[in-house]
Amino acid sequence: MTMQWQWLQPDVSCALRAYAKINLTLDILGRRGDGYHALATVMQTVDLYDTLCLTLRDDEEVRLVCTRPELSTEANLALRAALVLREYTGERRGLQIELQKRIPCAAGLGGGSSDAAAVLLALARLWQLQLTAAELVKLAASLGSDVPFFLYGGLALCEGRGELVRPLPPYWPTELRWLVLLKPAISVATAEVFSALTARDYSDGSHTRAVCAALQEQRMPSLAHLHNGLERGVVERYPEVAAGREALLEAGAPFVRLSGSGPTLFTGLADLEQAHRLWLRLQEQGYEVYLTQPVSCSAESLTLAPLPAR
Numbered sequence: 001m002t003m004q005w006q007w008l009q010p011d012v013s014c015a016l017r018a019y020a021k022i023n024l025t026l027d028i029l030g031r032r033g034d035g036y037h038a039l040a041t042v043m044q045t046v047d048l049y050d051t052l053c054l055t056l057r058d059d060e061e062v063r064l065v066c067t068r069p070e071l072s073t074e075a076n077l078a079l080r081a082a083l084v085l086r087e088y089t090g091e092r093r094g095l096q097i098e099l100q101k102r103i104p105c106a107a108g109l110g111g112g113s114s115d116a117a118a119v120l121l122a123l124a125r126l127w128q129l130q131l132t133a134a135e136l137v138k139l140a141a142s143l144g145s146d147v148p149f150f151l152y153g154g155l156a157l158c159e160g161r162g163e164l165v166r167p168l169p170p171y172w173p174t175e176l177r178w179l180v181l182l183k184p185a186i187s188v189a190t191a192e193v194f195s196a197l198t199a200r201d202y203s204d205g206s207h208t209r210a211v212c213a214a215l216q217e218q219r220m221p222s223l224a225h226l227h228n229g230l231e232r233g234v235v236e237r238y239p240e241v242a243a244g245r246e247a248l249l250e251a252g253a254p255f256v257r258l259s260g261s262g263p264t265l266f267t268g269l270a271d272l273e274q275a276h277r278l279w280l281r282l283q284e285q286g287y288e289v290y291l292t293q294p295v296s297c298s299a300e301s302l303t304l305a306p307l308p309a310r
């Protein structure tokens, strides 16, 4: 779990950070009977974050206020997380959620999913709920395939439709110490990206297995294994993503990969000066770019039991 907690008034209000993620590699194994795709992916949280402030209300209302007013709706995953938890536990106390949005939306960075997981974790404390890790994971999975990952954060292997999370030992290669993220000026609907997949985008999971093996041996995975089965379709379909990819490569990025269903692209560098130069060049070209680092699980992660090893 990657929350940094700040208790404003214990038992009444708390503030926390919900981090974004990148997919270091993502194999699409095939289409399942339920319409979802079976996948194997390695995800890592990065230090680009939304800030949430949760305050108990005197009435029974659950309200959300967001710095991006168009996100202050009932579809917001942070609000839905609170409602799902209330429904499950029968809790009636009202809640005010204030959400300072920094993570770009519909960008492949998991911002909405991270906010939802943060709300589940914070409310479990604020409402003093006696929920097991398995119950939280189940509620999280009902909100979205990526939400369970954000209950853990750090580095993890995610399988199934993404909801089966196995935390990995927190090793991150020096070669990728600084991550430059480029968010093309479009939003991409995850469902559309998945529905455009064809059999040639499927793989057998070998990229993910190779990346896991390298990380466990504390070495940099081969660049050939930093793969994303969703990338071909997204790059072909959205010229803005293809242009962003070219811009990153021309500015000196050693490699470029799509994060999740995109459109955000990322690269990794060992050297801060180099990474900063790259970031600056792309920013001068008018791109929305972020210079980030991986963040590992906070101490809070100890409160959630990992899923049993298979």
Ligand code: C5P
Pocket (backbone or CB within 6 Å): 035, 036, 037, 038, 039, 143, 144, 145, 146, 160, 161, 162, 190, 191, 192, 194, 195
């Ligand atoms: O789980 P989530 O609601 O985030 O997924 C959004 C959409 O992306 C799904 O409705 C589905 O169309 C697609 N998806 C998929 N396979 C996955 C995850 C998502 O096809 N493993």
